[in-house]
Amino acid sequence: MPHASNHDCRLRLHMRTVAVAGGSLGGLRTAEALRSAGWTESVIVIGSEASMPYTRPPLSKKILSDDGAFDNVRLRPRLADDDVDWRLGISVTKADLAERRLHLSDGQVVEFDALVAATGVTPRTLPISGPHAGRHTLRTLDDARAVHRELRPGRRVVVIGAGFIGCEVAAAARAKGCEVDVVCADEVAMLRPLGRAVGHAIQRRHTAAGIRFHPGRTVQCYEGIDRVSGVVLDDGFYLSADVVVEAVGSAPNVTWLDGNGLDTSDGVMCDSWLRLGGVAATAAVGDVARFPNTLFDTVPRRFEHWQMAVDTARQAARTIIHDLSEAPIAALPAFEPLPSFWSDQGTVRVDSFGSPGIADCCEVLEGQLSGECAVGYYRAGRPVGVVLIGMPRRSGHYRTWIGEQLYALSAASVAG
Template sequence: MNRIVVVGGSLAGVSAIDELRRRGYDGELTLVGAEPGLPYDRPPLSKAALTRLVEGEEPDDLLLRPAAWYDDRDVTLRLGVPAAGLDVAGREVLLASGDTVSYDGLVVATGSILRPSSIVDQLPSVHQLRTSSDAHGLAAALRAGGHLVVVGAGFVGMEVAATAVALGVTVTVVDIAPVPMSRAFGPALGSWFRRRHEDHGVRVLCPSGIARTEEVGRRTVFDLAGGERIVADAVLVGIGTVPAIGWLEDSGLALGDGILCAPDLTTSAPGVVAAGDVVRWDHSLFGESLRIEHWTNAVEQGGHAAATLLGEPAAFDAVPMFWTDQYDARVRCLGRLSPADDVAVLTETERSVVAVTSRAGVVRGAVCINAPRRLAAMRAAIAEQRQVEDLLSAAPAAS
């Protein structure tokens, strides 16, 4: 294998490059990325980096690796020109510029893109948050103050709500879900987050549908399904993402809410592996098909896909981990969280919560809020498929 191409200037893509060189691959290595700049870290865009932008400071620590890192590893950078197609028979990546890049081995790490929104289509002045450019635009709107309406009570929406209210912005969150972040945490833990936000001054309208939207001058008017009218000086639409697979539709790769991969992250095409948000694969521990959009998964899958491509395949069955920081709540989540699973709270204080999710009594996931010392034990409980009853009987005081 003399030519490997990594498509996607993402965390998974950079992790794959790192692992390829670490394992001794010394052939040609090319990174294709849609954005013009070097790959950067996205999670801070809704938190610390957004705060710094609002305060007039340009974040200078978002790059995943400095330019010299790519030079040291002899990586050819093809940035600012997205991939537009894939010829698996000819082993070529077609770029939007019309150029092609040939490969012997290919890592697809194109991540995810924002979910289409009728609100965005109707109101061109509203904001979304996925890229550094998006963060700059949102920061400018928040700097003006006034009333921010967040449409979507998922992770990004609630993180921005916490950031904005701390900066003195009036914030209202609107979502049809019964509680914030319900798809991840279910009603009990979602209600905990709702109380946290309301205690800090965020108005949370869940569940609440939007019947009508209208731009009036520089402001946006929302008529809610219940009859209430709210007026926004700025709007953030954060209703989630979808896998970035549009460029692969005619490639012949097996697709379905992501790239369908074998447990070792190989795709249906020879010499092609995938990593990160774009992957859907069968997880042996949970016995189901998963697609995970989180930082740790991208790092681990990037390295794993690289090893598979170099001839060391193995099933990827790591226990997922992800997090969110909102106010003084440092939330660390493990395993498979689903609102359909049972939730058991092991310990709870005013500031700290440790809870597990389970199915048929077997632990599948855990949430540790301000309880970092419990993470290792919870991860082991998930990997070992322990019974919830065992954890309840042995639950210590909150950390």
């Protein structure tokens, strides 16, 4: 009969627990990644929404203009359904990393051996006076249903913000026959993530579709009695409105981590293996994770992209299992993901690979800005990203191209 090791005996006496705070895509994919990597012990996922995870990107896109699309956003758990403890409709109110305990909104206390922070973000709202009825943000499935009900032909929709969500909502509203105005503080749509030239090119397409932009403007107040009837801009210009959608960014949900000595000024600061402040057997996933990516530099950044939730979940599982095995962290390769995202804005399709937002210049690699094109982004002469407007068949080519460029430069930097 084989002799049981001390380690085997400890496992039988104490079933270790990985607690995942956050029950959306990042939490689901983390649980699946843990199981795929061979973790057979306890996994608890705590989610503030009462429903099982669903995919969020469609909420600001086709789902707003397609009456049947709500049935297509649910995610089907693959390896994390029967043997994962899902605690939904409950939020984590406080974490104690030293004591390895989570305090939940229903009074429960969960003890853990490893912790994954996957609590995502909350949409920002404008501190603007006026009625609240008719004003919306867009983050959850319930938010999307509420906006969907508002979008009817002839209605006047004002979108505040011209980032990806703002432009996606505007395009969906226009497709439903609404009159659409977009108010943005920047001089052009999507200025920060894509730059002036590409932002102008995309904005021109929306303008041609009948969407009116008001660049360089902010909201002074909302008018109306029982619900919003108009928006007054900072220059006094008045926009009639039946519906207002505020798409002015988001705030990471990290207050539950306060008191642990972590840097939570913008998400939670992580090391190169996604560990919270370098604390062993912890990790952050998705929108809350701020980490250095040496494909670009050593500056910690957050990436609010769907694919990054998947990639960080896989890395979190590797880090957690590695740390619980008590192996030295230097034996685990640093996390160097290639960021990517897509945006469907009516008839406009945008694909991005790399990090175009940190570039100092760009150039058209193929096609023309007035039509379909591929645009390369550079910083100090080095490629950092590529963006495609249209050209879906060239997506794989440019993803491979920028990946090869970035990983080669990273390897050369390490060797040097």
